[in-house]
Amino acid sequence: MNATGVRRTAEQVLALASDEASRRAGSGLGTARSWSGAGTDGVAVWGRCEDGGPLPYRTVVDTTGPACSCTCPSRKSPCAHALGLLLLWAADEAAVPADGPPDWAADRLPALRAGAAGAARRAEGGAPADPEAARRRAERRAARVTAGAEELERRLADLVRGGLAAAGQRGYGPWEETAARMVDAQAPGLAGRVRELGAIPDSGPGWPVRLLEECALTHLLDRAWLAGDRLPAGLAATVRTRVGLPSVPGGTAVRDRWLVLAQYDTGDGRLTTRRIWLHGTDSGRTALLLSFGAGGRAPALALPVGAVVAGELTPHAGAGQLRAEPGEPLVPVGGPAGPPPGGPVGAALDAYGRALREDPWLDSWPVTLDRVVPARAEYGWQLADADGREALPLTGADRARPGLWRLLALSGGAPVTVFGECGHRGFTPLAAWSPDLPAETVPLL
Incomplete structure (x- = not known):
């Protein structure tokens, strides 16, 4: 069993893969x-895989990480053999009987479990051994x-003083140099914003x-950081996160049954970020779980959409x-649930506007649109209120995604309910529900 206390589903196993080739x-x-x-001993699984080599590959997976060890030459983690073993267990529990590990698996388990435990402590941001040093x-x-x-303030002032038109003549080099300086200052959030600035010159009509x-x-953002001691506590925490300091749990824990809306x-x-949107069926809260994978690793956390x-x-x-952040393992508890309460387009825009007052650097905000119809307009695809008001x-990016055609097929010209992210660039649909099957979540990614 994994950290949630149950075997992973096939969808959750495939979500661990680092790329499409590994999934196949x-x-x-x-x-x-x-x-x-x-x-399996209930926590680890093992087996010998006949994969065309002169000898079977010996594979061990500690599912709490997950952490895996395999004699194959692949440098991916998890490798295809680890994925195949977990898929076998997900599909047929009888094919992976409960037993004690053979010697070759038992020899590897202590190191795997120690590594998985260390990774969990790092992910949880455990308490420092020396608070004063921290x-x-x-x-x-x-x-x-x-x-x-x-320093960034000075460079922005020089840019405006010299005229924005000149920014397109200097190329990307000065921007990357400034971004590197922000990395040296341990402000990765500022570095990311500088790189985004560098991509704008000569990017199309209206770029100035x-x-x-x-x-x-x-x-x-610069001025907010420099005046951080005078900001309200919530805004100050947002500013710290935006410049790149770690975000930490700080609110009141909420226990609920959570519908997985999107992943x-x-x-x-260099880094893969997994975003999982949840809706509390009792509390009505929306929550975002973030999980990260570096060096070719897929993020460990995976939840099937609709569960x-x-x-x-x-x-x-x-x-x-x-x-x-989960305060405890999230356990699958039952069947499907209906969509979050939704509203018209105008209500979604109002919600995004209120969120911007709290976080001016916000790119998007999660909303649910009720009774909207996908339609083709002069400038491209849109979601319109069924009454045609807004x-x-x-x-x-979403106009070319397969999810758009899935949404069109689900709608068939009739109103549907759609969950997604509403921002200044438009709306990104992530999941949808039809009136005929209101408890079936249809992923659009």
Whole structure:
């Protein structure tokens, strides 16, 4: 069993894969004919895989991490053999009988479990051994961030003084140099904003206006950091997160049954970020779980869209308090649930506007649109109220996604309920429900 106390589903196993090739290879190895000597002690699984080599590959997976060991030459974690073994267990519990580990598996389990436990402690941000030393480190980092913010202010002032038109003539080099300086200042959030600024010049018609808008938001973040001691506690926590300091749980824990609304990954080549949206069926709260994977690893946390899980979530400090951390394992508890309460397009825009007052750097806000129809407009696809009063354009990337065609097929020209992220670039649909099957969540990613 994994950290949730149950075997992972096939969908959860495939979500652990680092890429599509691993998913395909693992799926091909998830049958009993590929394995011999498979077994489990309830926490670890092991087996020998006949995969065309001169000798069977010996695979062990500690599911609490998960952490895996395999004699194959793959450098991916988990490898295809580990995925196949977990898929076999997910599909047929009898194919992986309960047993004590053989010697070759028992020899590897202590190191795997120690590594998994260490990773869990790091992910949870365990209490420092020396609080005073931690306080001094935090003060030194804050001083470096302050120096970086002051330097960025000077560079933004030089940019505006020299004229935005000149930004398109200097190329990307100066922006990357400034971003590197922000990394040196231990302010990765500021570094990311600088790189986004560097991508705007010559990016299409109206780029000077977009550059000025983003410069203003970056200037606002700089000034907010420099005046952090005078900000309300919630806004100050938001500013710390935006400049790149770790976000920590700081709210009141909420115990509920949570409907998994959406799960998707984004990445920059070095780090994969998994976003999981949940809706509390009793509390009505919306929560965001973030999980990260580096160095080719997929994020460990995976929840199937449409499932209902029970557990306690603690919101992070800061405006909005949508991001949360499980205070205990999330356990699947039952069948499907209906969508969150929704409203018209105007209500979604109002919700996004209120969120912006608390966090001016917010890109999007989760909303549920009720009785909307996907339609093609002059400028592209949109979601319009069934009465035709208001509409939201779909974000550019989503107009070409297969999820758009899934949404069109689900609607068939009739109103549907859609959950997604509403922002200044438009609306990103993530899940939908039809009136005919209101308890069936249809993923759109």
